[in-house]
Amino acid sequence: MHPYNGLIEKYRERLPVADDTPVVSLNEGATPLIELRNLPRLAGKNVRIFGKFEGLNPTGSFKDRGMTMAVSKALEAGARAIICASTGNTSAAAAAYAARAGIACFVLIPEGKIALGKLSQAMMHGSVVIQIRGNFDDGMRLVQEVAKTMPVNIVNSINPYRIQGQKTIAFEVIEALGDAPDYHALPVGNAGNITAHWIGYSEAVCTDTRACALCQGRCGYHKTKLATRRPVMLGYQASGAAPILRGRPVENPETVATAIRIGNPVSWQQALAAQQESGGWFGECTDGEILRAQKMLAQTEGIFCEPASAISIAGLLKDLELGKIGEGSTIVCTLTGHGLKDPDTAIAQSVKPLTVEAELDAIEDVIRGHLPPS
Numbered sequence: 001m002h003p004y005n006g007l008i009e010k011y012r013e014r015l016p017v018a019d020d021t022p023v024v025s026l027n028e029g030a031t032p033l034i035e036l037r038n039l040p041r042l043a044g045k046n047v048r049i050f051g052k053f054e055g056l057n058p059t060g061s062f063k064d065r066g067m068t069m070a071v072s073k074a075l076e077a078g079a080r081a082i083i084c085a086s087t088g089n090t091s092a093a094a095a096a097y098a099a100r101a102g103i104a105c106f107v108l109i110p111e112g113k114i115a116l117g118k119l120s121q122a123m124m125h126g127s128v129v130i131q132i133r134g135n136f137d138d139g140m141r142l143v144q145e146v147a148k149t150m151p152v153n154i155v156n157s158i159n160p161y162r163i164q165g166q167k168t169i170a171f172e173v174i175e176a177l178g179d180a181p182d183y184h185a186l187p188v189g190n191a192g193n194i195t196a197h198w199i200g201y202s203e204a205v206c207t208d209t210r211a212c213a214l215c216q217g218r219c220g221y222h223k224t225k226l227a228t229r230r231p232v233m234l235g236y237q238a239s240g241a242a243p244i245l246r247g248r249p250v251e252n253p254e255t256v257a258t259a260i261r262i263g264n265p266v267s268w269q270q271a272l273a274a275q276q277e278s279g280g281w282f283g284e285c286t287d288g289e290i291l292r293a294q295k296m297l298a299q300t301e302g303i304f305c306e307p308a309s310a311i312s313i314a315g316l317l318k319d320l321e322l323g324k325i326g327e328g329s330t331i332v333c334t335l336t337g338h339g340l341k342d343p344d345t346a347i348a349q350s351v352k353p354l355t356v357e358a359e360l361d362a363i364e365d366v367i368r369g370h371l372p373p374s
């Protein structure tokens with residue numbers, strides 16, 4: 001048995017890395033694909049639903065997949081510093097990988113609008129945290145401007161290496177299921193991840209070296225076809241931050257799912273292409289629907305994901321209800337980040353702890369009051 005050393009080592013021949021690329025890895029990837037057995041029953045549907053739990057990556061989100069590539073390539077290019085705008089998770093991953101690589105990291109975050117766990121990560125890993133009086137979209141614009149004048153390497157998903165790393169999720173899903181699922185549902189914020197999923201699935205079915213727009217066959221990847229088909233892509237946005245559904249940028253995006261509080265996604269066109277080529281669709285969910293799905297997943301499946309991640313479940317449940325997804329389908333939902341990232345939102349919607357005297361009677365009373373009927 002070979003030890004697992006992260007996704008660059010595992011998928012080396014499918015990624016744009018050279019033998020001497022300095023690999024910066026925290027053994028990201030290889031996340032579990034967990035069958036959600038209770039949801040179909042509760043929804044009254046004969047389907048199989050799987051959660052790809054990206055919250056189990058080293059910094060607690062899928063961003064680690066892209067960051068191992070972006071930081072390795074930055075180091076290869078001799079970068080001294082990286083920079084990103086972030087709703088939280090990208091900053092956490094950038095900070096951690098920069099720390100490991102021994103380079104500086106600057107993160108621009110919207111003041112007061114990122115979840116506590118993510119802020120603590122960026123701070124603890126020693127990045128320079130710059131809170132801006134503006135939103136993610138302002139930060140994204142500033143990062144692109146400042147990179148023209150300062151020696152900083154952008155590690156947002158406009159960096160093509162980020163997308164390359166993130167595409168590996170599709171390979172893992174295919175390996176776990178034996179082929180692509182019928183549907184793949186995920187949250188859409190800056191739209192890099194849906195783009196990456198679609199590239200991964202597309203490369204997995206491609207053996208035509210001449211037709212490949214990505215590399216014209218240079219990657220050597222086409223030697224083995226991993227899957228026989230590609231899934232229908234379902235992208236979900238929060239109602240208060242749904243530029244793709246509205247067909248125009250949203251100036252003041254708002255949602256409890258702060259990770260996807262984005263009004264003008266950088267990879268908008270690529271996300272549209274993924275939806276159209278796959279025959280998929282975009283959908284929206286309210287904050288109430290997002291939080292209900294988050295709680296349902298936590299309380300019926302034992303999986304604690306963050307609010308933005310739960311939108312893939314919320315949207316799927318709605319579309320199942322509407323009959324848009326056929327009986328017998330296999331669906332994968334990307335659960336993009338861990339629930340521990342955002343303890344405030346979790347605590348605010350949960351039953352408060354009980355406080356009692358440190359006495360046996362008191363504990364017994366509580367148990368009696370809460371035991372399920374026999």
Ligand code: F0G
Pocket residue numbers: 061063085086087088089090091157187188189190191192193194259260306308309336337
């Ligand atoms: N889910 C989580 C937990 C996220 O953190 C993000 C994006 C998304 C979904 C959406 O992915 O942007 O590729 O469409 N977070 C970015 C950040 C914007 O800064 O952490 P996307």
